[in-house]
Structures are given as structure tokens and as C-alpha cells.
Amino acid sequence: MQPILPPKPHQDQQEQPTLESQLNRLKIDDNLSDRTDLPFKIIPSDFTTQLFTQKDGNSLNVPLPSYFEYITNxxxxxxxxxxxxxxxYLLTLYKEEFIGLKRELNAVIEGQQKAALELKNKYIDCDDGLLDKALALDTHLKEYDSKLKTFDHLQIEMYETLNGLSSKSIAKHFSDKAATNEANCSELLDNASSTEVELSSKQLEQLLQSYTTQRYEWHKNKECVSKLEHHKVVGLE
Structure with a gap:
């Protein structure tokens, strides 16, 4: 009786995602104004609204010159x-506010440029930069993925081979080995009987040893065949 094999691995195993594809799937929050972990300042989307809002919260009214009432529709x-x-007209009316806006925007841009340069030095230019480490890690992951695919392929082949080894085919294997042992025994006896010179004690001892070894192997192989044919459990060597 054959031992029960574990289930064969599925041939359509899903490929491991690469580092690049995982990074591309990361969700990036578009609303960065509330982030406090960024190395640079972010201009909120309502910045200009806040700029043109009075201290009491009401929006500033754009005053019109008195002569507007005499202008046609x-x-x-x-x-x-x-x-x-x-x-x-608006730039003239809110000149100071726009100057302040420009000044603050320039300060933010300078801060972002400085932060970008620091990040560039940290991730790219430094010898121990994280970019080099990430690229090296990605290379190792690709090598691991390739070896894992090779292992899965060989494992599938192994299970297919084991599943193809029926009791009948195994019995034939040991039967062929027993036939080879039988042929070797006959050849030893034929060679000994055909020689015209009497065998020495050492030659005779060597002949008996070789013959005994072949007969012992023949007996083991025939025993395996017999037990397989009678569906008995046997340790195959």
C-alpha cells in the first residue's frame, strides 16, 4: 500500500508582487494640509480665502468707486x-495683501526646495542612502522570487513523479534488479567453470564473496517484489 502524499501544489500560483507594484498601489492622501509629519510646510487649499477674510469671519467687500453708479450696465x-x-483693479485695491501672499508663498517654496534637496542627499547622494538600500532589497527580493518559482516548479515535478510511481512500476523496478543479480551470479559461475587454471584459495574466496553478495541482493529485491505484490508495507532501500 502506497503512503498518502500531501496535496500537490497548485500550478497557477499567484506571482509575488514586485516592490514597484506595491509602491504604486499605496494610497496617497491628496489632502496634505493637515499632515504634521512632512519635512516642509504645505499651503492649505483655503489659504487665499483666509487671507481675504476679515477678523470677524465675514468676507471682505470689494468697494466700488462712486462714479460706478453713472456707468451704464x-x-x-x-x-x-x-x-x-x-x-x-483687485491688485491695486489689495496690494498689501497680495504682497504678503507672495512673500509667504515664496517662503514656502524655498522651504520645500530646501527639504527636497535634503531628501535628495539622504536618499540618493549619500553612500548609505535609503534609495541604494531599497534598490538592493528589491534585487534580493527578485532573486528570492526567482528561486521560489524554481522551487515550486521542481516541487510540482516531484509530486507528479511520486504520483506516477505505482506499486506495479516499483515492483518491476525491483524485479529488474533481481534479474540483474541473477545474471551476475550466472556470469560468476560461468567464468569460474570456464577457466582452465585451477582457482587459488584467494580467488575462490573472492568468488564466493561476490556470489554471496549478489545472492543476498537478489533475495532482498525478490522480497520487496513479493511484499509489493501482496500489498504489504515495506521499507524500500
């Missing part, structure tokens, strides 16, 4: 839809 519409005129 057509001219007012022309002004409203003329982006260049409106931009010039």
Missing part, C-alpha cells in the same frame, strides 16, 4: 468680463 458688464481690468 453695458460698460459694467464689460468690466466684469474683462479679466485684465478686474485683475488690475
Amino acid at each position: 453695458a460698460k459694467i458688464k464689460e468690466l466684469i468680463y474683462n479679466e485684465e481690468l478686474l485683475s488690475g
Whole structure:
């Protein structure tokens, strides 16, 4: 009776994701204004709204010159839809606010550039930078993945081979070995009987030793065949 084999590994095993694909699947939060772990300052999306809001929370009103009441509706519409005129008017009206906005934005940009340079030096330029370590780790992971695939392939072949070894085929294997032992015994006796010179004691001792070894192997192989044919458990050597 054959021993029960564990289940054969599935041939369609899912490939291990690469480091690059895992990084691409990472979810990146678009709202970075609330992040406190970043090495640089982030301008919040409502920055300009806060800038043009009064201290009491009400939005600033854009004052219009008194002569606007004498301008026709057509001219007012022309002004409203003329982006260049409106931009010039607002820039003049809120000159100080826009100067402060520009100053703060420039400060943030400089801080981000400085942080980017520090990150570049840390991850790329340094001898012990994390980028080199990450690339080396990715190389090792690819080598491991390749070896794992080779192992899985060989494991599948092993199970297919074991499943193909029926009791009948194993019995034939040992039967062939017994036939070889039988042929070797006959050859030893034929060689000894055909010689015209009488065998010396040493030659006779060597002949008996070789013959005994072949007969012992023949007996073992025949015993394996017999037990396999009678479905008995046997330790195969």
C-alpha cells in the first residue's frame, strides 16, 4: 500500500508582487494640509480665502468707486468680463495683501526646495542612502522570487513523479534488479567453470564473496517484489 502524499501544489500560483507594484498601489492622501509629519510646510487649499477674510469671519467687500453708479450696465458688464481690468483693479485695491501672499508663498517654496534637496542627499547622494538600500532589497527580493518559482516548479515535478510511481512500476523496478543479480551470479559461475587454471584459495574466496553478495541482493529485491505484490508495507532501500 502506497503512503498518502500531501496535496500537490497548485500550478497557477499567484506571482509575488514586485516592490514597484506595491509602491504604486499605496494610497496617497491628496489632502496634505493637515499632515504634521512632512519635512516642509504645505499651503492649505483655503489659504487665499483666509487671507481675504476679515477678523470677524465675514468676507471682505470689494468697494466700488462712486462714479460706478453713472456707468451704464453695458460698460459694467464689460468690466466684469474683462479679466485684465478686474485683475488690475483687485491688485491695486489689495496690494498689501497680495504682497504678503507672495512673500509667504515664496517662503514656502524655498522651504520645500530646501527639504527636497535634503531628501535628495539622504536618499540618493549619500553612500548609505535609503534609495541604494531599497534598490538592493528589491534585487534580493527578485532573486528570492526567482528561486521560489524554481522551487515550486521542481516541487510540482516531484509530486507528479511520486504520483506516477505505482506499486506495479516499483515492483518491476525491483524485479529488474533481481534479474540483474541473477545474471551476475550466472556470469560468476560461468567464468569460474570456464577457466582452465585451477582457482587459488584467494580467488575462490573472492568468488564466493561476490556470489554471496549478489545472492543476498537478489533475495532482498525478490522480497520487496513479493511484499509489493501482496500489498504489504515495506521499507524500500
